[in-house]
Amino acid sequence: MTLETIAGLYNYWMVIFLMMTGFYIVLARKNLIKSVIGLNIFQTSVFLLYITMGKVNNGTAPIIPPAIVEAQKSAHESHAGAAAGGVAEHGAGVAEHGAGVAEHGAVVAEHGAGAAEAVHAAGDIVYSNPLPSVLMLTAIVVGIATTALALALVVRIREDYGTVDEERILELDRGE
Amino acid sequence: MSRFPIIRIITKLLIPYILLFALYVQFHGDYGPGGGFQAGVIFASALILYGLVFGLEAIQRVAPPRIIEKGMALGVLVYAGTGVLTMSLGGQFLDYSVLEHHVLTQWHVPSGQHLGIFLVELGVGITVASVMTMIFYAFAGRKHAHDT
Amino acid sequence: MTPDLLPSDLTSAMLMATSVGVLVTMSLALVRATLGPTVFDRVLALNMFGTKTVLLISVVSFLTGRSDFLDLALLYSLINFVGMVALLRFTQYNSFSDNVPPREESP
Amino acid sequence: MIALEVISYCFLIAGALFSIIGGIGLVRLPEFYSRMHGGGITDTMGAGLVIVGLILLAGPTLAAFKLFVILFFLTITTPSSSHALAKSALSKGLQPELDVESEVELPMLGEGIRQ
């Protein structure tokens, strides 16, 4: 067991610890609401398991920073702009209008060079994997909806049996 | 919570901001963190906060259960309807690229994919907000077990 | 990561020190929340914990150079209030309808 | 620019120190109403200073605006919930423990609140 193994796997062990705590609550506590809390903890640990898998070293969140998006966009546009500028230059003698456009084209082209640099820099950014995020994002909302369903069942059980104690409910069931 | 005037005032002050933030999360979700699921939950949180402070009757006057009930289904309909729309335009189900247009380009909806994602997220947001609010109504409207 | 997104060395050291301070406070609040002894002590600790989480998220988002994630801290500061109001409501009334008298106080 | 950064460092560190002091107060002070002082200092001075420090660090950007909004929300929500908490505690019969020997019995202290 080297230090490297620990540094690489501590996230899984943490997740397992949390998972087992939730499992223990479900097993060892008789109160139904407490069991739902235990299930919630278990659920969150599963979310964390997926999220830790998506992480990349030195990565950043899979949301492209606004500055870089702008740079990419203007790089696209300046391609077109530079081409138009070239055409205008070709027919330079025709009119002042053409010269104006050409100047504009040159400016855009310069801007384009800057943008290209930015895009190049953007290529160095490592993004973490977005797929686990997507899966877990929907799972959280579905999880709260199903938790609400479980709690609704608990409420009904309390109304019918007069208790939320699991063993007491089983006794009542056997007695009838 | 009639005994807590300060909480009532602060809640009144805060709820517009929470709703605004929910809308920001909904419509800015393509650009920053956020989206329909989060926005729906935040929107429902604002309604729940109002209900907690001013009582169930007050919140049901603001957001009547009849309307919220319909919102639950409406969201899924908007989502599936987007799919049907893309089919009727000649694409596959939920294939947004057929929604390509040149109308909304000024308003940060430059392409068909953007428009499709926008509609779908809207549907998700409506459903999640309505379901969460309705669940709160169901729990809050239940009578005490000790009373019966 | 591009270098211009990340803070400089001195700045990140300072942010790190701040976040350590915030974390220490969080653990102190957790100690109070576990010890109790009254309901109100726990709620007080929870309130403080929420505020500290807002600070931690803000500082961490600066530390990772993604200050556009401050939305998250904004959300925390709003949701924390909702949670607090819910807890207060249930310590005070233990129910939703205002008609129900508050829980009988000790004789 | 450097001066601004140095000022923001001062704010950050001061905020962190205030937080820790408040946290120690929360743990060490003897009873609920005095512990509220500890909670109060972290929620106002601690949070406020840290966020002002971050605003200075961010400069005039969207991030600074968001931080300002966060500061606004924290400023209005935490004191009001602390107030409501104290009021609720008082109405539930949790009496402040005074240093002075009290001749009157404090009958409401205890059952139902201590857990």
Added chain:
Amino acid sequence: MNIIVFALLALLAITAVAIARLRELWAAIMFTGIYSFLSASWMMILDAPDVAFTEAAVGAGISTVLMLSTMALTGQGEDIPRKSSWMPILIVVVTGATLVYGTLDMPALGAPDAPVQLYPSPSYVERSVEDMHGLPNVVTALLASYRGYDTLGETTVVLTAGIAVLLILRRDPKEASATEPSAGDEPA
């Protein structure tokens, strides 16, 4: 950064154990809120701000409110542990040990050559730059466009769960009082 992560994880573990040990349900629900805040902070550090967003909104707000209202409806029962306390611990320890043994073959945290990172190639981030015409949030693009069917299903599940809660809990007060004795929802 590592200091922050380890401190957060320690706090998370302490909170989980506190939830397991606390007898009062009320306090346990309160600690669930803290637990959710902490796990959302870790998710944020793990580069998943969208998930952290959802977890924070759900865990600290709605989940707390729902559990508290359930508790208000069912009464604050003390949470008494079962008589045999060694059996659950044994099961949990054995299961946990098995799982830890299983992790020894897992890829390390953040390894760029882990299977998760390699499979959809080119990755969704690279693809979405082309497909989405500069939509910055890849998570949203993936959620609504690449995995649109999946999300439609999830939304339907949320709707179904909401309808089920309504079917279980909602009873029109007028109807209930009118048809009280013969109502089918009374215990048999």
